[in-house]
Amino acid sequence: EAGVTQFPSHSVIEKGQTVTLRCDPISGHDNLYWYRRVMGKEIKFLLHFVKESKQDESGMPNNRFLAERTGGTYSTLKVQPAELEDSGVYFCASSQDLGGREQYFGPGTRLTVT
Amino acid sequence: GIQVEQSPPDLILQEGANSTLRCNFSDSVNNLQWFHQNPWGQLINLFYIPSGTKQNGRLSATTVATERYSLLYISSSQTTDSGVYFCAAIRWAQKLVFGQGTRLTINP
Numbered sequence: 001e002a003g004v005t006q007f008p009s010h011s012v013i014e015k016g017q018t019v020t021l022r023c024d025p026i027s028g029h030d031n032l033y034w035y036r037r038v039m040g041k042e043i044k045f046l047l048h049f050v051k052e053s054k055q056d057e058s059g060m061p062n063n064r065f066l067a068e069r070t071g072g073t074y075s076t077l078k079v080q081p082a083e084l085e086d087s088g089v090y091f092c093a094s095s096q097d098l099g100g101r102e103q104y105f106g107p108g109t110r111l112t113v114t
Numbered sequence: 115g116i117q118v119e120q121s122p123p124d125l126i127l128q129e130g131a132n133s134t135l136r137c138n139f140s141d142s143v144n145n146l147q148w149f150h151q152n153p154w155g156q157l158i159n160l161f162y163i164p165s166g167t168k169q170n171g172r173l174s175a176t177t178v179a180t181e182r183y184s185l186l187y188i189s190s191s192q193t194t195d196s197g198v199y200f201c202a203a204i205r206w207a208q209k210l211v212f213g214q215g216t217r218l219t220i221n222p
Contacts, residue, residue, distance in 0.1 A: 031208065043157075043200060045209035056209060089155045093210075102147065102162035103210060110155050 002026065004106035006092050012112045018080040021109045023092030025074070031055075031095040032075050033103060034067060038088030049075060082113045116141050116205040120213035127191055128221055135186040135216045137201035145204035146177050148186050151215070152197045160186070160199075191220045 005024045013019050025032045034046040046065070047057040051072035060067070064083070069075040079086055089110050093103040117140040127133055139146070148160040161168050161175040163184065168175050172192075177184040188195055198217050202210040 033209065035210070035212075037151075042214045043202070043212040045211070048208050059209065089157075091157055095208075102145065102159075105149070105157045105159060107156040 004092055004094055004104050006090075006106040006109050008109060009107065010110045010112070012114065013082055014114055015084055016081045018078065019082055019111060021077045021079075021090055021092075021111070023075045023077070023106060025092070025094030026096075026104055029094035029096050029104075030072070031097070031101075031103075032069060033093040033095075034075070034077055035059075035091045035093065036088050037091070038085065043091065046077075079111070082111075084113050087111055087113045116143065116203055116211050118201060118203050118211050118213040120199075120201055120216050122216060123214065124217045124219075126219045126221065129191060129193060131191050131220075133188045133191055133218065135188075135199050135201075135218070137184040137186070137203075137213055139182050139184075139203045141182070141205050142179065143182075143203040143205055145210070146184055147202050147210065148175055148184070149200045149202065150195075150197050151200065157200075188218075191218075193220045193222055196220045 007022045032049040037043040045059040048055045049069045066078045089108045091108045092106045095101045095103045119138045150158045163175045163177045165179040172189045174187045198215040200215045202212040
């Protein structure tokens with residue numbers, strides 16, 4: 001069974017540009033999460049999808065971030081326009097159901113904004 | 115919300131030594147997980163352990179839910195064990211709350 005995959009593994013963009021990160025969850029997992037670790041700080045939650053619906057987006061930092069999960073399969077996270085403070089590692093995770101089930105993490109996308 | 119605290123923040127050991135990392139959480143949890151972030155930034159799932167004890171090779175973990183802590187043991191440390199170790203917990207909402215991490219450095 002394939003794990004959670006993320007693309008790209010690393011992205012370097014200039015301030016003001018747009019970047020789109022992609023996450024493919026484990027097949028059959030309705031729950032998809034985005035987290036990020038910036039500036040060597042702790043990893044923080046961004047948002048949670050159940051199928052194609054946003055269940056909780058309380059961690060999204062501002063309206064420069066837009067997440068979608070069309071069709072309830074893969075998800076994209078767009079940053080537009082990117083700022084220097086957006087640099088960090090963005091992780092995607094998926095789980096089979098709710099109730100505190102184990103979340104399986106992808107390898108992450110390292111975003112560098114210069 | 116739930117608070118997750120890890121100790122120590124930094125740990126430097128020689129290859130072959132054993133180490134114990136601690137994770138305290140402020141309330142009862144439905145989920146507790148341990149991760150290793152390697153030098154390339156990838157987050158590796160180690161254990162899903164809301165209670166009890168699990169072992170995987172040189173690594174083992176114990177969670178005492180009633181006392182609100184979890185321990186990660188690494189025996190016979192190798193240089194490849196270096197990196198940051200995170201624990202994370204869920205109480206009611208579905209989002210994992212992460213601790214600040216323990217940076218482990220294993221010197222040859």
